[in-house]
Amino acid sequence: MTSDLIHDRGRGPEIVGTRITVYNLLPHLLDATATEAYLCRLYDLSPEQVAAARAYVLNNPETVFAEHLKIEARMSAGNPPEVVNQAKQTRDSFLRFKQWLEDRKRDEPPAGTTARKAEGAPLLPPRFSTFREWLAQQESGPVQGP
Numbered sequence: 001m002t003s004d005l006i007h008d009r010g011r012g013p014e015i016v017g018t019r020i021t022v023y024n025l026l027p028h029l030l031d032a033t034a035t036e037a038y039l040c041r042l043y044d045l046s047p048e049q050v051a052a053a054r055a056y057v058l059n060n061p062e063t064v065f066a067e068h069l070k071i072e073a074r075m076s077a078g079n080p081p082e083v084v085n086q087a088k089q090t091r092d093s094f095l096r097f098k099q100w101l102e103d104r105k106r107d108e109p110p111a112g113t114t115a116r117k118a119e120g121a122p123l124l125p126p127r128f129s130t131f132r133e134w135l136a137q138q139e140s141g142p143v144q145g146p
Contacts, residue, residue, distance in 0.1 A: 005052035012067060013056055015049045022053045026068055029054055100134050 006013050012021045020043055028034040028042070039050045057064050079087075 003052040003055060005049055006056050013060075013064075015045065015053060018043075018045070018049075020045070020053075022056050022064060023068055023071055025050070025053045026057060026064065029057055096138075097131065097134050100137075 005016050006022070007016050008014065011019075012023055014021050025039065025043070028039055036047055036050050039045060040047055043050075078084075
């Protein structure tokens, strides 16, 4: 490394004491309108840290730009189909849970009222639905409505 302000912990050259890599700063370093003061404010860095990142890029251009191109290619490829499908399933589950909560809320007594366990029993506060209850209901199969 070119400085004691840059190190590599396996994610690429990072600014010491941060999780900011030179690849995070690279687009700004290539932008002629981005000032050092702007980068310091944007990433909460000192001028010395920004200068160390700039020096690293200037001293290792082939390595930095080759890795940057790999990162850009990986980002433009998007997520693999299995990740996209898992995200869709998670969203569908979330929407079902949200609907379940709305149904439970509609079926519960209005806010400010209390329910009785039995005639003469003490008043109970309204019950809150839980994710665990919903999950157990999903695993046991759909409940048949009236």
